[in-house]
Amino acid sequence: MAEAHQAVAFQFTVTPEGVDFRLSREALKHVYLSGINSWKKRLIRIKNGILRGVYPGSPTSWLVVVMATVGSSFCNVDVSLGLVGCIQRCLPQGCGPYQTPQTRALLSMAIFSTGVWVTGIFFFRQTLKLLLSYHGWMFEMHGKTSNLTRIWAMCVRLLSSRHPMLYSFQTSLPKLPVPRVSATVQRYLESVRPLLDDEEYYRMEMLAKEFQNKTAPRLQKYLVLKSWWASNYVSDWWEEYIYLRGRSPLMVNSNYYVMDLVLIKNTDVQAARLGNTIHAMIMYRRKLDREEIKPVMALGIVPMCSYQMERMFNTTRVPGKETDVLQHLSDSRHVAVYHKGRFFKLWLYEGSRLLKPQDLEMQFQRILDDPSPPQPGEEKLAALTAGGRVEWAQARQAFFSSGKNKAALEAIERAAFFVALDEESYRYDPEDEASLSLYGKALLHGNCYNRWFDKSFTLISFKNGQLGLNAEHAWADAPIIGHLWEFVLGTDSFHLGYTETGHCLGKPNPALPPPTRLQWDIPKQCQAVIESSYQVAKALADDVELYCFQFLPFGKGLIKKCRTSPDAFVQIALQLAHFRDRGKFCLTYEASMTRMFREGRTETVRSCTSESTAFVQAMVEKSHAKADLRDLFQKAAKKHQNMYRLAMTGAGIDRHLFCLYLVSKYLGVSSPFLAEVLSEPWRLSTSQIPQSQIRMFDPEQHPNHLGAGGGFGPVADDGYGVSYMIAGENTIFFHISSKFSSSETNAQRFGNHIRQALLDLADLFQVPKTDS
Numbered sequence: 054m055a056e057a058h059q060a061v062a063f064q065f066t067v068t069p070e071g072v073d074f075r076l077s078r079e080a081l082k083h084v085y086l087s088g089i090n091s092w093k094k095r096l097i098r099i100k101n102g103i104l105r106g107v108y109p110g111s112p113t114s115w116l117v118v119v120m121a122t123v124g125s126s127f128c129n130v131d132v133s134l135g136l137v138g139c140i141q142r143c144l145p146q147g148c149g150p151y152q153t154p155q156t157r158a159l160l161s162m163a164i165f166s167t168g169v170w171v172t173g174i175f176f177f178r179q180t181l182k183l184l185l186s187y188h189g190w191m192f193e194m195h196g197k198t199s200n201l202t203r204i205w206a207m208c209v210r211l212l213s214s215r216h217p218m219l220y221s222f223q224t225s226l227p228k229l230p231v232p233r234v235s236a237t238v239q240r241y242l243e244s245v246r247p248l249l250d251d252e253e254y255y256r257m258e259m260l261a262k263e264f265q266n267k268t269a270p271r272l273q274k275y276l277v278l279k280s281w282w283a284s285n286y287v288s289d290w291w292e293e294y295i296y297l298r299g300r301s302p303l304m305v306n307s308n309y310y311v312m313d314l315v316l317i318k319n320t321d322v323q324a325a326r327l328g329n330t331i332h333a334m335i336m337y338r339r340k341l342d343r344e345e346i347k348p349v350m351a352l353g354i355v356p357m358c359s360y361q362m363e364r365m366f367n368t369t370r371v372p373g374k375e376t377d378v379l380q381h382l383s384d385s386r387h388v389a390v391y392h393k394g395r396f397f398k399l400w401l402y403e404g405s406r407l408l409k410p411q412d413l414e415m416q417f418q419r420i421l422d423d424p425s426p427p428q429p430g431e432e433k434l435a436a437l438t439a440g441g442r443v444e445w446a447q448a449r450q451a452f453f454s455s456g457k458n459k460a461a462l463e464a465i466e467r468a469a470f471f472v473a474l475d476e477e478s479y480r481y482d483p484e485d486e487a488s489l490s491l492y493g494k495a496l497l498h499g500n501c502y503n504r505w506f507d508k509s510f511t512l513i514s515f516k517n518g519q520l521g522l523n524a525e526h527a528w529a530d531a532p533i534i535g536h537l538w539e540f541v542l543g544t545d546s547f548h549l550g551y552t553e554t555g556h557c558l559g560k561p562n563p564a565l566p567p568p569t570r571l572q573w574d575i576p577k578q579c580q581a582v583i584e585s586s587y588q589v590a591k592a593l594a595d596d597v598e599l600y601c602f603q604f605l606p607f608g609k610g611l612i613k614k615c616r617t618s619p620d621a622f623v624q625i626a627l628q629l630a631h632f633r634d635r636g637k638f639c640l641t642y643e644a645s646m647t648r649m650f651r652e653g654r655t656e657t658v659r660s661c662t663s664e665s666t667a668f669v670q671a672m673v674e675k676s677h678a679k680a681d682l683r684d685l686f687q688k689a690a691k692k693h694q695n696m697y698r699l700a701m702t703g704a705g706i707d708r709h710l711f712c713l714y715l716v717s718k719y720l721g722v723s724s725p726f727l728a729e730v731l732s733e734p735w736r737l738s739t740s741q742i743p744q745s746q747i748r749m750f751d752p753e754q755h756p757n758h759l760g761a762g763g764g765f766g767p768v769a770d771d772g773y774g775v776s777y778m779i780a781g782e783n784t785i786f787f788h789i790s791s792k793f794s795s796s797e798t799n800a801q802r803f804g805n806h807i808r809q810a811l812l813d814l815a816d817l818f819q820v821p822k823t824d825s
Contacts, residue, residue: 064402089405101218101344108221109181109212110174118173119166124813126162129213131206135162178225181212185355186227186647188702192695209354218344222356226651229287230703231280234269234375237709238262240699241518244659244706247666248638257729262476264726272716273822276709285652286710290715292654294525297377301512303370303506304439304767305593309531309776310496311522311538315481315489316757318518320545320555323474326518326545328414328557331472331541333544334512335407337537338366338469342384349536349648349746357648361529365537368509368528372446373773379528391503392420392474394432396571403565405485410549416562420568421474427670430575437500440586448586452579459572471508473499476791478517481603485661489601493764493788496521497599501590510534518555522763530654531763532646538760543749546758597766600789600800607815610782615818619779620697620741621690624660626814627775629669630806631737635797639736642768645700647708654707658697660739664689682817736772740765744778752781771795773803785811 104111125132141161190202213222238261246254280286299307320326340346341362347355367382390397393731401408408416437445453462465471479492496513498504504511510524524534550558575583612619624643632638641660647653668685671677677685699705714727742762750758762778767790774790787807791798 061185072602078656093405097343101220105218105220105223105344107174108217108225109177109215110170111215115167116171118170119163122162122166122169123159126158132737133162133165140164160352167259177212181209181222181225182227182361184209184212185225188649188698190352191698191702192730206352206354213354213356217348217356217452219341219346219359219362220344223358223360223651226356226358226649228280229285229650229653231273231277232266232704232709234273234713236704237706238265238269240262240704240706241710244662245640247661247663250642257726258727260729261587263504264440268717268722268724269590269713272713272720272722275716275720276712279712285650287647288652288654288711290712291585291708292379292527293362293376294715297370297379298375299443302440302442302590302593303525304498304501304504304590305597306540307526308497308506308523309526309763310493311524311531311534311763312481312492312496312761313520314542314546315761316483316759317546318480320551321518322414322551322555323514323516323518324417325410325556326520327417327472327474327514327548328410328412329545329551330512330520330541331413332407332410333541333549334537334670335401335469336544337540339407341365346466349532351649355649357646358651358653360652361533361654362536364528365509365533366469367467370507370525370527371466372442372449372507374446375441377442377527380466381528385467387468388466388470389468389505389508390417390466390472390474390568391419391435391505392423393476394427395423395425396431396434396461396465396573397423397568398468398571399568400566401469403562408557408565409561410557411559411561412565414424414557415563416565416568417474419672423570425570428573428575430580431573433502433583434573434575436583436587436590438506439498439504439590441589444582444586448579448582452576452582457572457574461573462570465505466507468508471505471507471511473503473511473513475499475503475513475515477515478519479515480517480519483603486602489603489761490599492521492802493601494521494599496523497597497764497766497790498590498594499523500588501594505563530644530646531740532648532746535743536746539745539747542758542760543747544698547750572717576709596792596794598791598793598798598800599764600804601761601764602787602804603761603785604785604811605783606812608781608785609779612779615814617687617690618694621693622814623741623777623779623785623811624693624739625665625668625686625689626807626810627737627739628661628665629672629810629813630803632669632673633810634799634803634806638669639772640733641737642735643697644740645697647701647703647705649701650703655708656700656703657707658693658700659706661737662689662691662692662696664692676798679817686814686817701727734769734772736769737775738765738768738772739775739777742778744780756781756783759784761786762788764790766790767792767798771797773798773800775803775807 116217122132126137131137141157144157144160184205187205189199190205193199193202242258242261245257249257267787276286283289296307319775348359351357364379364381367385369380371378371380386402387398387400390399399416399420403412437448453459476494477495480488480490482488499513504513504523506523506525509528510522513523522534522538552558609619612622615622628638628641638661643658643660644655645658647656668682668689671682710727710730714724714731717724717727744760745752752758759780760778762776762780764776765774767774769822770792772791776788778786780786787804789800789804791800791803
């Protein structure tokens with residue numbers, strides 16, 4: 054078959070007349086150009102490594118220091134205080150480049166200047182790290198900035214004023230500090246007080262004190278030692294034990310989804326939308342490789358850690374029997390595509406040139422028009438990535454370790470990312486509320502075999518041109534994929550554009566070779582394993598209830614009139630809604646980020662506090678005056694904001710306890726306190742979805758260019774998963790998940806309680822609102 058011949062650079066056969074070689078010019082061309090492209094990338098990385106390594110210095114600043122030293126010498130001023138003379142005397146004597154006094158003097162001054170320059174860079178970098186360790190600005194009231202913070206901000210701006218590359222600040226970021234055990238235990242007991250009666254709390258308090266006095270000091274020493282040695286004392290363990298060692302299916306349990314723009318549509322042509330989108334994605338990858346993306350900055354001056362972005366592309370989670378492995382490649386020149394049960398390999402480059410959107414549209418249209426049927430076992434093959442990890446690891450070793458199956462699997466795993474072409478159409482219709490939930494369900498799990506859940510992300514394309522993402526969680530957190538998605542949607546809408554008929558601009562090159570069908574030889578035993586994984590995945594998908602809705606009465610604009618943060622407002626509303634839904638409080642997880650520290654990822658904010666429960670109980674009793682309720686609300690909001698800030702500044706509870714627990718396991722030390730803490734279920738898991746990390750357009754001029762955020766499955770079988778996006782000034786999107794198998798939960802019922810809770814809070818502050 055032609056597809057098989059294109060897969061290798063040459064073939065040979067042995068005949069009676071000798072050896073017959075057959076070369077594939079197309080494959081040899083790709084090999085040659087891939088090598089050229091690889092060397093170009095190496096040179097760019099070397100250059101960027103030098104520029105990043107000397108930041109906030111630069112080669113120009115080095116030249117200035119050298120010229121100043123040489124100039125002062127000509128003016129008979131020794132700025133080195135005799136050091137240049139010492140260096141000159143230490144240079145080897147005799148012939149060679151040092152034979153003339155002038156050369157020796159210039160070389161000595163260059164060495165001295167370089168030393169001064171490097172010392173200055175080290176000083177400025179350490180000063181910047183010290184400045185970035187200051188977090189007092191986070192705890193100051195809005196509009197009441199202290200003089201200390203003003204001076205601090207000026208110094209940070211001064212030291213980071215030169216245009217930074219993506220990773221310029223990495224070595225200047227402070228390390229995540231290890232909190233004191235006493236502080237963590239105290240905050241933990243405070244967080245569980247509203248959830249326990251007096252007897253249960255007393256028992257937990259005794260366990261905590263015993264742990265703090267007897268077990269914790271030894272464990273803490275090892276943790277502090279690790280914090281000195283490692284870049285981050287949490288992140289590597291978090292990635293391994295929370296994600297990679299998980300043996301349950303990734304689908305629903307770990308992967309999450311991201312939605313497209315929902316209030317506008319750029320085109321109904323599926324292939325055209327893919328052409329623009331994938332071209333924009335590879336443009337982003339090029340900027341990422343060249344470190345041309347600006348670091349995310351809090352307040353415009355405090356840099357966030359960018360290390361998670363390194364594995365965005367060319368990354369696959371490879372299954373193992375005990376633990377998975379993240380496989381990341383430095384480059385990939387193709388994407389893997391799934392359509393109607395067939396897998397394709399689509400080249401992204403023609404030679405060293407990235408394919409233009411119209412060429413990509415043509416290539417995807419060729420796949421859509423391809424009438425060939427799936428090979429035996431091919432249609433549901435991706436169900437292996439949706440089922441149990443052990444079963445997938447065993448099948449991979451047994452059936453995909455040699456021959457054409459290995460080659461085809463490598464084409465998928467070594468792809469830049471995975472693309473799924475769906476035959477169904479989904480789009481949010483504001484007149485049909487269920488449309489958003491159906492759209493979310495399709496992104497979360499599809500039909501259980503049309504997503505490759507192991508890839509860093511799968512780009513999902515529906516027949517009507519609507520898009521979405523399904524992202525694997527181990528390599529990075531949601532804000533990272535959100536950064537890519539904002540760039541892609543902005544580039545698609547405002548830079549690339551479409552013709553009047555909805556196609557990509559420009560004429561394609563029909564001489565491009567078509568995408569290659571991947572070839573499989575899947576035996577009956579493997580097909581049985583695929584079917585088994587599919588049944589596991591289908592049962593899991595069918596059990597998920599997802600309710601997504603757009604809250605229209607108000608958004609961030611009116612919430613701010615309540616003089617509280619929008620996040621605290623929504624979190625308190627969630628507590629009120631959950632109490633009305635279940636009649637009790639529960640342990641609540643809200644994800645916050647720790648990216649102000651090197652290699653930081655997330656920390657938990659325990660949103661169910663004594664202050665929030667006091668407010669909720671007062672609201673439910675309906676006997677308190679509005680002024681008293683407002684006072685209780687402000688106390689709850691202030692407490693939540695303070696906890697969020699503590700979590701962001703390294704003073705959280707759960708990551709510290711998690712690491713202490715791991716150390717205890719390594720040392721074989723038993724801790725009833727840690728065992729109980731780590732076994733507590735999160736029956737309400739929440740996350741706010743970031744937006745506007747990149748300002749690709751003015752949201753005031755384009756108010757309908759709104760993404761609806763994304764969502765995830767429930768963490769507990771009898772709990773809720775809630776993600777929300779405060780999308781601009783006038784609306785909020787919610788994504789609520791639960792399981793049908795739980796008689797205690799109902800996602801739509803909980804969503805209605807959230808609606809009412811938000812309206813009740815607005816009424817409490819007499820915030821004017823429109824009808825929902």
